[in-house]
Amino acid sequence: MKVVKCNNNNVMLLLKEVENVDDKVIKSNSVDAAFEKHVPVVEKKDTKVTVVVNHVMEEDHYIEWIMVDYGDMQIIKHFKPGDEPKMEVDYREGMKAYSYCNKHGLWVNELK
Numbered sequence: 001m002k003v004v005k006c007n008n009n010n011v012m013l014l015l016k017e018v019e020n021v022d023d024k025v026i027k028s029n030s031v032d033a034a035f036e037k038h039v040p041v042v043e044k045k046d047t048k049v050t051v052v053v054n055h056v057m058e059e060d061h062y063i064e065w066i067m068v069d070y071g072d073m074q075i076i077k078h079f080k081p082g083d084e085p086k087m088e089v090d091y092r093e094g095m096k097a098y099s100y101c102n103k104h105g106l107w108v109n110e111l112k
């Protein structure tokens with residue numbers, strides 16, 4: 001799965017391998033911004049995981065979505081300004097949690 005930015009600045013998830021998009025792939029954790037405000041914080045308790053992003057949720061600067069990637073399944077929760085960027089999901093080994101900031105792009109945290 002890849003996250004790409006289109007020429008019109010829309011962001012798309014590619015669910016299959018597609019050729020000739022490497023220059024549009026958004027690299028996670030690559031923007032010069034505060035890691036602690038963008039990388040999803042993942043807390044495991046028993047079989048559940050809480051994913052939260054400690055980021056402002058202002059009109060012009062907020063977390064647009066959080067996605068949990070299990071490899072064979074993705075769960076995405078969308079947010080708007082004023083929401084709390086948080087979701088609870090089942091734990092699975094190797095899962096990844098992504099967040100997307102409208103100004104600072106894609107961030108990821110991988111559970112071991």
Ligand SMILES: [Fe+2]
Nearest residue numbers: 033101103104
């Ligand atoms: Fe941000």
